[in-house]
Amino acid sequence: MKKHIQIGVAMVAMGFAMSAMAEGDQAIPEDSLGLSKVSVDDSPAPSVVKYKEPDVGTVNKRSVRSYPTAPPTIPHTIEGMLPITLDVNMCKDCHVQPKQIGKKIAKGMPVPAPASHYIDVKKGELNLGRWSCVQCHQPQADVPPIVESTFGQRAKTHKAK
Ligand code: HEC
Ligand code: HEC
Structure with missing residues (x-):
């Protein structure tokens, strides 16, 4: 019983470590941070809307x-x-x-x-x-x-x- 819990805890810890490694490798590109798809430093003009x-x-x-x-x-x-x-x-x-x-x-x-x-x-x-x-x-x-x-x-x- 105790052994089962220990294995379970070890597996969860491994899972966390692996996902942290995967995320650490990939920075989110600047143009994917928001909906505008341009750098967060730009101030894009909204497209002209036609009624x-x-x-x-x-x-x-x-x-x-x-x-x-x-x-x-x-x-x-x-x-x-x-x-x-x-x-x-x-x-x-x-x-x-x-x-x-x-x-x-x-x-x-x-x-x-x-x-x-x-x-x-x-x-x-x-x-x-x-x-x-x-x-x-x-x-x-x-x-x-x-x-x-x-x-x-x-x-x-x-x-x-
Ligand atoms: C000269 C008459 C006229 C004037 C002035 C007018 N309407 Fe209309 N309205 C219509 C007609 C006719 C329709 C049906 C759609 C069509 O064939 O244009 C309509 C449709 C609508 C609808 C859609 C209703 C539905 O359930 O489909 C709305 C909302 C509306 N008008 C609001 C307004 C508002 C707000 C104004 C003022 C800014 C306005 N209308 C001025 C004639 C008019
Ligand atoms: C405070 C908000 C408000 C104002 C101001 C208002 N309406 Fe409405 N109107 C609504 C809502 C909400 C509905 C849909 C619900 C309902 O049928 O009551 C609606 C529905 C309508 C419809 C559709 C009727 C149908 O049978 O589908 C027409 C046409 C309309 N309004 C015309 C007008 C006109 C013309 C004026 C100005 C004289 C006006 N409304 C002002 C909120 C408003």
């Missing part, structure tokens, strides 16, 4: 959500729609359509802002906490992730109604 900016009403496809209950991204151009002020809110003019909630959306028509966005859906009274749409909704550029993640894969099984 797809299709005209409003031409997308005809529902936005993919990162996860259920995430605000969908804006699939169309928002040029000329910002800033949102107390007097001018173009997003609201197109999207606040309480009577359309739950109905089939015809091609080229705005997706109605959901019931969660109103104080009173019947009266079409928007919750002022939702006034600044771009606080939560943003256009999305088509950028490949630096590191693959399985987190978003759930979104693919979540179909918008």
Whole structure:
């Protein structure tokens, strides 16, 4: 019994010694320390990101959500729609359509802002906490992730109604 334990301890110690030897031989190259793949002393500029900016009403496809209950991204151009002020809110003019909630959306028509966005859906009274749409909704550029993640894969099984 005692002998078994001694052999076990000796083997573990040997394992540690061997892995320490293997690691000691290989220094991690400077350009493998982070995600940027350049020396840690460089200050690389991020690559220029291009947004797809299709005209409003031409997308005809529902936005993919990162996860259920995430605000969908804006699939169309928002040029000329910002800033949102107390007097001018173009997003609201197109999207606040309480009577359309739950109905089939015809091609080229705005997706109605959901019931969660109103104080009173019947009266079409928007919750002022939702006034600044771009606080939560943003256009999305088509950028490949630096590191693959399985987190978003759930979104693919979540179909918008
Ligand atoms: C002229 C009308 C119009 C304006 C203004 C407008 N939208 Fe849209 N929006 C649409 C239409 C139409 C769609 C459906 C996609 C398409 O065909 O472009 C849409 C789609 C969306 C979607 C995707 C919804 C989903 O579930 O797929 C979001 C989010 C959105 N718009 C947010 C905004 C925000 C935020 C603004 C203001 C910065 C805005 N929109 C301004 C008409 C408009
Ligand atoms: C505080 C964050 C927030 C603000 C501000 C906000 N939204 Fe949303 N929006 C969400 C979230 C979260 C969802 C998805 C969950 C849901 O359906 O309530 C959503 C969903 C939507 C959808 C998709 C509806 C559907 O049936 O798929 C549209 C369209 C939309 N919002 C438009 C707007 C517009 C237009 C404004 C500004 C008047 C706005 N939102 C302001 C968070 C926000």
